[in-house]
Amino acid sequence: MSGASISFVTGSGAIGHNNREFIHENVDKDRVKNNINYKEEKLYIAYEKCFDQAVERHNERQTRNDRKIKNYMKQIKDSGNKEKLFYENVIQVGDKYSHGFGSGNEDQAIDILDKYAKDFQERNPNLYVFNMKMHLDEASPHLHIDYIPVANGYERGLDTRNSLTKAHQ
Secondary structure (H helix, E strand, O other): OOOOOEEEEEEOOOHHHHOOOOOOOOOOHHHHHHOEEEEEOOHHHHHHHHHHHHHHHHHHHOOOHHHOOOOHHHHHHHOOOOOOOOEEEEEEEOOOOOOOOOOOOHHHHHHHHHHHHHHHHHHOOOEEEEEEEEEOOOOOOEEEEEEEEEEEOOOOOOOEEEOHHHHOO
16 A cells, blocks of 8 residues: 545635536546546535525514525625635545556545545535535546535524534534
């Protein structure tokens, strides 16, 4: 077994790339079929699951219609607070030389990433994973995890919100 570092990078969140809705030139088209799909859920459905009950509770307490939330996902998207609809982490074992395809260590990388993927949601219950893929069609195996941070316990406004800082508490 070969030792290797693990890189954990915050990605920009390119769902179309992750789901192979389009193919970049660095992708081996013959290996796309080998990619592993752990979860693929539409973002708006994930938002409904995570926040619809909180929005309903919030709206029931409002006496003024202008304070009711019509679409929480749109509210986050249009927010001037630089809030993100979702976050992405990209995880890779080693690099394309030590654990890339043809290195002889790619199976080790795949095994490590597979275990990490399968346990991620359990280890991070406040990060709702709606899209997760392992790419086996580029130079080296790597994992894309797309999630929404779900924070609870707010006393004003929505009691459950998209908040990365409070989701980690």
